Amino acid sequence: MKRALEQDTLHLVEHDGSEQTIASNAPIENHAAAGVNWTNLRLNDLESDHVNQRIQCLLSIARQISLFTVEQQKDIIEIIIQRLDKERDGDAKSMMILLIEKCSRYPNVNALVVLTYLLKENRQILQEPNNMRLVSTLYENLISDLSNSHHKVRAISISLLSLLPFIFSSNTTMTEMSVQKIVSNYARDSDPRVRKSALDALVQMHQRGCPLDLAIYNLSVASLRDDYEEVRMGGLNLMGVLSSLYPEHRMKLAHEEVNETTRLIDDAFNKVCDLVNDSAITVRTKACVMMASYQHVGPDMLSQTFSKQIMSHLKRRLPRYKAQQKKYANGQIPVAEGDIDVESDEFHILDSGACGSFIHGLEDEFQEVRNAAIDSICELCMYNEQLTKKAVEFLVDMFNDDIDKIRLNAIQSLRKIGTKSTLEFDEEQLEIAVGALEDNDPLARQATHELFTVVRLTVPVSLTTLLDALEANTKRYPMDVLSIYRCLRDVGKRHDDYVETLVPDLLKLDKRYLPKEANVEDIMYTAYVILIVNASSSNVKMLHHLPKYIFRHFAYFKSKYPDCIPDLRKLYKVAGIKLEGDVDCLPMTFSASAKKLVAADAESYMTATIDMLQVIKTQVERNELATALLTIDVATRNFKYITSLKPLLVGKSELAQLHLQCYQIVIKVKQSHSSSTYASTAQLAAASLLKHSYTMQHTYLGLSKDTLQAAMYLRILANVVWIFGILKQLPISSDTSFNVKNMLLAFHQRVKLIQQQFNLRDDHTLGKLELNLSSAIELPTTTKMSLLHSFITVSLLDICLDNPVKRTTADIVLPQANPDKPYKFASKYPVKLHLEVDVFNCSDTNQLAVEFILPDQSSFMLWPASGHFKQTTPYCFKLSTSVELTLSPWTEPGVVIIRIVQSFEPDLPGLDEYIMKYPNHSVPSSNSGPKIATSCVISEHLKYRLHPSTTSSNFAMNKKRSF
Template sequence: MHLTSDGSIHAIGQLLTSENAGLRVEGLQCLTDRLPLYDTDTLRQIALILHNRWDQESVDYVRQLLRRVILTFALHPAVTSLSTLQDLTKEFLTVSASALPASVQTSHLTTLTSLAQHRPAWVVNLLSRPDEFNNIIQRVTQYTLGYHVNVRVGSLGLYVRLATLAHHLAPLSTSVDTLGLVSHQQLPVTISRYIQDPHPKVRKIALDLLYQVHLAGYTLQPDLYDVFVDCLKDDYEYVRLAALRLVWTISKLYPGEILQIRKQDPTDSTRLVDNAFVKICDMVNDISMNVRTEACVLLGSYYDVQSSYLSQTLSKKIMSHLKRRQPFGKGGGKHEQLGRSAPSGGHHGSHPKSRRGMIPVAEGDLDVESNEFRILDSGACGAFVHGLEDEYREVRNAAITSLCGLCLQSAEFAKQAVDYLVDIFNDEIDYVRLNAILSLAKIASKHPIVMDQEQLQIILGVMEDANPRIRRGIHGLIGSVEVKDLTCLRTVISSLIDSMKRRSSDQTSIYQCLSQLGRRHFALVDVPVVEKLLNLERGFLVQEMSQNDPVYIAQLALVLNAARH
């Protein structure tokens, strides 16, 4: 028996009531394939047939397929009946979890999560029956302790989905205790406990859900910051990626929060935003390309970091805080100077643990393990240098964009970054070179940048690039910066004119570049420079230049724009 071409209700009923399980499966598959072809009335009739068939189906694999088909029809906008949804809810509550294989448990959880996501009316209906909702929450909580990872992942996702909807949709007269839920403030804390799960999938879903509840309006407390930082050391890439996003989120929520670096020293503290910046800088050295790229992207949004940390990102030298030595107490001696507990009088050996493991330090060296020395959060050291030198184009491109964003906020940092951006002009990837050129031009439009002869040699060499967008970008950059002296200006003018002779298609772009160059360097374009450019002689009248000569027009563009100022 096969489904008729018109997909009639009669044919569907015959297939679904057949004693042959294979025919029932065929009928369910045909229903799914023909779903877009049915009108509203037919869909409602089919939903009723599926509802009637649900209690009769006894074959496990057919029942599992039937569950998926019921869910598909239940999520269709034309099907408004909640009877099929109640069937799925009833099965979830009545069947013992221990009697079901992990795949079926996961299927149950996925089904209910889809219902909660796409059918809020189902959740509202459940909230009108607090006892039933409480039973569902209790069952889901049991599933979070399951042995199978997919069951724990699915149950955690369903719990958070139901909790967030209940907090927003439940009547004011209904308390969260009645529903079996934690409070609005406790939900992020409850989710954070699953970050310690032994399986990385659960750790990742817990981190993702924390970010989702943050977007839904729940408050992430600063106490969670240390938990997220620990996750940056996770062995799995996708866990580190999720943690990276949350470290950034917390630092934006509580930038001025004070963190104690060492509990035994209350004066050794830092702002949370600075600490988070350092942690993200450290992730630029991660083994995963995706993590390095994300870290470089996030760095560009830290506008309120201390300048000392910003400077460290462009230097591979590790700086340190040398703390002031504590004054010696009465009777203090050499042991106290070294910061060690010294045995006194005849009490030799009274502090064996403090003396054990003491490593002698040569004279003139620093004991980096002592309380007097702390490396200045070396994770920030050379972060952008490493990003710009990365082997993957995605990382380099992200580092350029973030470096540009930070330079726009700090003129001092922009001066330090110029050399690094100019070096990228020789990158092998077109769009990376173009991004570096446009970024430097953007910085120059806000902060004055002075180019020396060495930097100009690199920039002018890029004018021979085969990509016209890169050549036009270089022209725009040259028009945006200032040159160091007259020698540099003459070099730039000569190179631009030579380039125009070789590539007539760049004529308009070079005209614009020379116009901007004249406006920015009017003080350098004096009478001797003008006479040499236009071949003028004071002693006698020279031959008139052709006004159609592109070179003459380019020189006039420079001179006339300089004369305006």
């Protein structure tokens, strides 16, 4: 294989002359990588004779690989592939392969061609005559080593022998079947470690594509009765392979008196079930896990797993004459007719291994076995609906398990089964299930709510029991209200016949009196309305018997809980109901054609509003500052209105509003230049510009390169404004020049950093600014400082709104704000809070944190573990975590502010953090928590009220009660 490099693409040329493209440098839409400075990578070090230099160069490439442009991506994969042939160091070669793997994720790289190339280039053994003679010698030595007295030599020889047929498939001496036969013989070795190695080698041969001989099945059966658990584990693996290869093979029953056959998969399942009673916990767990893979076992055999008695269809009775012959042959005396023969003439078709195997698994003393049994039951029920009824009975009993993970697994498994076939709960099972609503674990309670959405109750009185349990749940755990509403939504759809009879009691209706309108803020009334309206979607006749005021409530709850209320207009249309007067207060909807008109109107409105940005820029350049502020107000209102017309444009609209805020700040700085308050105004403006710049860069996805450059220019502008704000308030002294020089040096460092990051060394404005800075650093005279101040008059760079921009946001679901009911806690103990947050449009959850601003105004930052984030959709996550707050003692109710922040690394950490904290340069932080990072707020502030209680008062109350 040789390579050919053309102008736009990199090709691999095969031996037959065909070309396959590896990478292309064609532009990619919405690719906004800034690129890196090619000289900083020191790619020449890859040709160095020193391994350390080559590795350091590869590390530098790995750190900056995400910043490469399309052209740089194409060039770097070409360089690495060319160098891979020449590299001899193992560590460096491994790093190159990892880099090629990262590069293959680029959309302009053909990953399949790269993989094919790596497989061909890295084959180390060549099919040459000399090598084949060497391998034949190796084979002969391995055969002789199999007779070695040491078990390790035999075990390793077996593992190596099983690999040879796949590497040298053309060798007639080492065929797959001959090697398989040799390996099988050592599965009966005297040493258990050799037997285990032989069984594992057979499984590995199957995984490499070797068809295993059916005769090996008897070997796997014998291995299950081995005295050593490692061998029994290997036998289980081999049996699982064979039962998947030959499931329908008919094998004769072991009983000599019956000439019947059974399927291999049924016999294997029976053997696996028998190991559920094994003495070793690992074998029992493995057996329970493997049972899930036998989805195609006969239904009779599966039913036997939930019964400890052998079913009649698995028994056979010997013919009477054969039974008598058997007794005579054994020397037994026949009994007279009419007397009782205590010996049975029945026998079992198969071993009794499957008899009650799941019951034994669920009753096991180790939680690992019980967990595996629950998982297997769930998996088998997904493929065999006739097993569901028996499974429900035993899984519901697991709700009372001592281990919380077992309880949660049982609840979730039942819910999964319910998505396949409807579950039916009788009164006893419901009583057990609602007990899970008292669990302290919020995951268990939420899983129970989800379970009830797939359950059908067998008797009407059970629905009342369920509603009472959910009401107690809302009182004990108010944070579960939304989950309960979603539960009742589906409960109503499944139980419309039961709900119809309960409507008068739920709404407290009496035919003798006019109905009294209920309070829509009442939690349980809301729950009942959600239950009734969803039941009405299945039984529209119910709507005709409801009081009129409830239709207004339907519309109110539709706007408040849109996912819990069905489409009301469709519901009323089906029921033939026409609302009149003030009752018709449904939210406005549009037809399909009207929606298209609105979308087109929003796009045209967006284009016209974006054009206003150029008008604002022109007004600022002409120094028409007052007019520009009015235009900014109009444009801001337009962008907000666009958001209501088309939610898909929210990201663009918010980015444009942020840009307009920066314009407002710059205009105010220009207007206050000659005022006495310029020092404070300038520092506040610099802090705001820096914050907006970092917010623009780090909380928006899909930004173009032009927008990122505009954000960088904002930082330069903020630095200039801050310097002159500081100079305005500096006293005239000998140390002034020293302070000014330090500020200019930091400013110069920022400009160089931005030039390197965006490769803007040819930019005229930045080049002129750098020259002025270098001159002012040497001697900061008034003339030189005036040249720097002229940068404030430079207009802001334009932002690009062509990309589909999305903003990173977060919604705090739990805890909920409690302005009226403060959370009471003992002041000497930490406060434990459970947090649930919905995160949207986030590319890296490692940068997200939860910030707590305590009543004493100190801050505490919680960094959730990556496992606490559960991805819901691409770039969207659900955070579920807990925190313990150690608070300083106080006696009055206080407020803890909770917010979600996204951290980032500033360009100049010390200086930027100082500027952005103005006017609070010294904000106290919690000593117990980690260091407060620089961050952007991406959620609304949640105010959670706390009320400490002293232990002395509690002690006095307890003492009084004791008397």
